[in-house]
Amino acid sequence: MIKKKTVHIDEFINFMNLRVITKSNTIKNIDSYETHKVGMEMGGYFEYFPEERVQFIGMTEFSFFRLCTREERKERADRIMKAPIPCLIVCRGNEVPEEFLMAAKKYDRTILWTQENTSIVLHKAIEYLNRRLAKTIVKHGVLVDINGVGTLIMGKSGIGKSETALELIKRGHRLVGDDAIEITKISETSLIGQAPELIKNFLEIRGIGIINIAKLFGMVAIKDTMEIDLIVNFEQWDPQAIYDRLGLEQKYESILEVDVPVLRVPVKPGRNLAILLETAAVDIRQKKAGYYAALELDEKTRAYTASKNDE
Template structure:
């Protein structure tokens, strides 16, 4: 089901003032895009995106004020008539024309007025809407920031995810979320994870219980949210399990219809998982800038074989 927020949440999150108190602030905002309705005020309503927030800057209001009163009334009615329009937002603390307030109030369309410039206000609203309306899911795992790479560690319960995260924090890396990770798709091919508010900064270690990472290790040991760039799946090693020893087969996993590189690490006694995860992060950085050790070795071997065949 698509996510929605309500116009009243903009009043709670931003320093905006409602200009017509009788308006319906329960109107739903369903899309993250913002529209500047210059064409609508000019009378061209073909393809008008009525479901978007309508942002009126200095240009739009100057144009509206330049019209005759009859034109102002007809254009205001054309703009405010849509039930799916969540609100009109006016920037720079400009004076809202009385006719616009009158018509908007008739249709119970909220008019919100902000202090900042149109460009800044549009950017602030866009970032907020992108975050609030982004597709999201919840995954069981641990999200850590290692050398700037967001790594989601997954695996069955009690396999050692939280203990690995604790060791990584001790080695100077940062915890984002433990046990439950809220994941949002903020942009195309970009997914961002964070901890649910109730579990923020907390780690559950069997035998120790719940520990607060920020209290124990300081503010530098935690991070609020992080883009997920690599998934490491922990699996118990069993005799006969096939393991890619060279790393030539690059696997991916889908999170919110986004392909994320994925590595499977077998868990067995004596393996230092924290070090392996740390090295996986560094190796991922190298691959991102164009160097792949496995492919480089494969190419060298093929080159040696070709040389021997030629001789």
Template sequence: MKFITVQDLVNRFHLEILAGHSELHRPIAKSRVHRPGLEFVGYFDFFPQQRVQVLGRKEITYLHKQSEEERDSRIGHVVQYHPPCFVVTWNQEIEGLRYLIAHCERERIPLLRTPDSTSKWIGLADSYLTKMLAPEIQVHGVCVNVAGIGILLRGKSGVGKSETALTLIRRGHRLVADDAVVLKKINPETIIGTHDGKTKEFLALRSVGLINVARIYGRGAFQEETRIVLDIELTQWKENELYNELDVEPKFSSYMDVNIPHIQISLQPGRDVAGLVEAAANNWYLKLQGYSAAEEFMQRIEASVQQQQQHKP
């Protein structure tokens, strides 16, 4: 099971540690945070105890309104489940958190604090945890972002994936990852493509070697991640194959049970492969808007035939 540690959360959001300094190694394996509410009134049937617990102004104000004995009882019932950590938002004053600090120190649970509002921090934390804990695989290929559309370029070694990516970069598009592309499944319908850290900003070109696209072409030539919406396979041209279909049968590639539209582009000397990738990306976007060039073409043919029939004597 994938996990990060409380220390990773502290580092990512620059959280202040109020209690549990020695327990920052505790694992976080759930991708969403939780605001305890019903738990403070004793209902624990569906308490997600493995999630980070967030205490905003609403929760802290409620606890302050209880008697000391009742407050200790209510927070004690939550603490006894030993969640990974608690995060207090809005930089709420430590003086009003003494009882919470005492409980966390006694149970050895990290208590953290952020100046962010509750809604803002929950949004940021959920996004971060979802990406960090998402199932992932690594595939051989190149990941690029073409006019806002994430594309995975695949094919055999030496077929021209990196060279195609270089041409796309020179045309104003962006590199995400070369050679080792990390795919993350962040929800049942979405795959994110990113790099593995070691190859960040690097593009490997045969006969040239490694180049840093951000240093050569500027920061706009690279981005950290992109949603993969097209899987394009580059293949060698075969003389006996038919390549003039008016409407290509929809095909899909599956990554971690997520289907991604698949297109095959055959390479031949003189073909503008980067231009074909751009066309495929733009055509996918138009189909997403409900437009099909093949359908419009067939409608024109049908209209022309009907017009000819109407003019027959």
């Protein structure tokens, strides 16, 4: 289930260190992590106006606004503030135009002020809102940092996910989380995983119970967050199933509309799963760098077959 998040306007104001010029009594939360500079709107273009975003006015927008007639300024400020915007931030220490003050009072809107450079404030707001409002989903699995490759181990309960993670930790890798992993979309191509605060650093091993990895192996054995680079699905070995033996075609699993490389690994006695995952992590790094061992072998095989046919 995807969590719906909001940020209270007071939290945003405090974090950004903004001065309150006018304060809305009705709009109290920000629910979009994107922001918007009201440039085209200052010129009278409202065909696409993302009113759900935090709005910014910088020096460029002010310079243009001052060139407009009084009627144009009033009409455009009125249309901007009439929309249910979370707030409008006036940057670079510019004086808030009278037209915006009047419209804010008329429509009960929030205007905030800062002396900071627009680009600095904009970047800070984007980073903060992206962190607080990015889409998040919880997945059952174990997330481990294997030589810098965030590997999410998934599979049915009792199949050996936590035991494999423990073996990886003993081999020098790091635990991010066990059982429930909070996955957050931080960009169109990136996911970050972390453990819920309540179960952070803990690992459940059947027959032993709950262990604290930080206490047993030290802080070097844990990591707070990790980008998810690979998903490994453990499943019970099925003699009748057909498993990928070449790896010519990389399969993916979509999480929050981000495609992540996925492997299907059969589990049976005698298989060293920790070594298999270490190998998989190195292999996925090579693939990201553009090297595919299966393709190289396929090309060599084709070339060899062609040369034999020519003979």
